[in-house]
Amino acid sequence: NAGVTQTPKFRVLKTGQSMTLLCAQDMNHEYMYWYRQDPGMGLRLIHYSVGEGTTAKGEVPDGYNVSRLKKQNFLLGLESAAPSQTSVYFCASSYSNPGGNQPQHFGDGTRLSIL
């Protein structure tokens, strides 16, 4: 009954370091998403994927890269972390696009601090 699992849950980085956030879902969902949540801003879409091997830019893609090599995994990479990327990151997945009447299922979030 795992659903959407994000790894790690917390991380502190120094400016300029790189890291990868992992999202795994066991619901055989086609669509996966990465959001960031900042105070007063709600959730903003970074990148998303409509299927294995595909990725697309969302609202705030700069400074991030993603990969969807396997259907169940969606990776979010920060090549050179900046303090402005301090945020809580959420991964989500859905069976089809939101317009297809399917809600998104969210992971528990990753709290990332860039010093």
Add this chain to the structure above:
Amino acid sequence: AQKVTQAQTEISVVEKEDVTLDCVYETRDTTYYLFWYKQPPSGELVFLIRRNSFDEQNEISGRYSWNFQKSTSSFNFTITASQVVDSAVYFCALSELATDKLIFGTGTRLQVFP
């Protein structure tokens, strides 16, 4: 363009009071979906309800009810007899039929005091 506005940044009530969270949306599509999510202090996002643009019937689930009015582009959420466990941030979201994206409002923080 899509847009979701939750004008109430924070609401505080005393337990057992009724409270309504407002959500106003903008879209050019005739077919779209509206959602509410709850984010309790523990941080996870919990799906509450989904409504399509062709179904304007109000919905009630226990103490929760939703009022969808296309004429005013609103999808408001009411909690009856609020409880401390209702304390959370509540997000309204919109998706158009043709897109792959969910647009969130900025959220309303609800604090219910005993």
